[in-house]
Amino acid sequence: DIEMTQSPSSLSASVGDSVTITCRASQTISNYLNWYQQTPGKAPKLLISGTSILQSGVPSRFSGSGSGTEFTLTITSLQVEDLASYYCQQGYITPLTFGGGTKVEIK
Amino acid sequence: EVQLLESGGGLVQPGGSLRLSCAASGFTFNSYAVSWVRQAPGKGLQWVSAISDTGRNTYYADSVRGRFTISRDNSMNTVFLQMKSLRAEDTAVYYCAKSPMTVVRGLSRNYHGMDVWGQGTTVTVSS
Numbered sequence: 001d002i003e004m005t006q007s008p009s010s011l012s013a014s015v016g017d018s019v020t021i022t023c024r025a026s027q028t029i030s031n032y033l034n035w036y037q038q039t040p041g042k043a044p045k046l047l048i049s050g051t052s053i054l055q056s057g058v059p060s061r062f063s064g065s066g067s068g069t070e071f072t073l074t075i076t077s078l079q080v081e082d083l084a085s086y087y088c089q090q091g092y093i094t095p096l097t098f099g100g101g102t103k104v105e106i107k
Numbered sequence: 108e109v110q111l112l113e114s115g116g117g118l119v120q121p122g123g124s125l126r127l128s129c130a131a132s133g134f135t136f137n138s139y140a141v142s143w144v145r146q147a148p149g150k151g152l153q154w155v156s157a158i159s160d161t162g163r164n165t166y167y168a169d170s171v172r173g174r175f176t177i178s179r180d181n182s183m184n185t186v187f188l189q190m191k192s193l194r195a196e197d198t199a200v201y202y203c204a205k206s207p208m209t210v211v212r213g214l215s216r217n218y219h220g221m222d223v224w225g226q227g228t229t230v231t232v233s234s
Binding site: 048 | 214
């Protein structure tokens with residue numbers, strides 16, 4: 001199975017800051033990498049698919065990059081509503097696997 | 108409106124069984140694969156199982172293979188997850204999610220992510 005490792009597991013930043021979350025795959029997954037946002041008590045929401053494709057309605061301050069085994073999610077100009085946990089997920093091969101998550105807190 | 112609605116969760120004793128349902132609306136159901144993803148209390152997301160658009164192909168996490176069975180009825184726009192031999196570690200919120208999958212070089216891949224999610228149904232395994 002492909003293991004997905006996210007870092008950091010949590011971070012605290014101020015409104016307006018830029019934050020970066022890293023996701024590493026245990027083997028190459030090409031660009032089959034998706035990112036989700038989960039706010040407290042809610043179902044996950046797809047933010048980015050195929051490494052860098054922003055989903056409709058997702059603010060442009062979210063962006064994704066990477067390929068192979070290393071990927072990043074960047075939030076520029078962090079907003080209060082970005083308080084959430086973020087998960088990466090590889091879609092390269094079944095079993096599909098998620099990273100352990102990154103909890104973003106607002107200072 | 109594109110929507111998924113799970114049902115069937117509840118409290119069950121260890122070793123017991125439960126069947127979850129996921130009813131879809133607002134999209135061409137028989138054109139998309141569907142996954143089940145669970146989240147144990149205070150933990151992260153874990154993919155459990157998926158079924159192809161026709162139902163011909165099914166996929167499972169090692170932790171549930173042999174105990175869980177996924178199926179679908181395209182005439183009812185519904186996916187099912189039959190869970191048997193339940194364990195305490197199966198306690199979680201179970202989400203179904205629309206998961207477009209394509210076959211590339213003989214392998215099913217999920218490039219477009221899981222783009223529609225239900226609200227989840229809670230399964231508690233406890234005596």
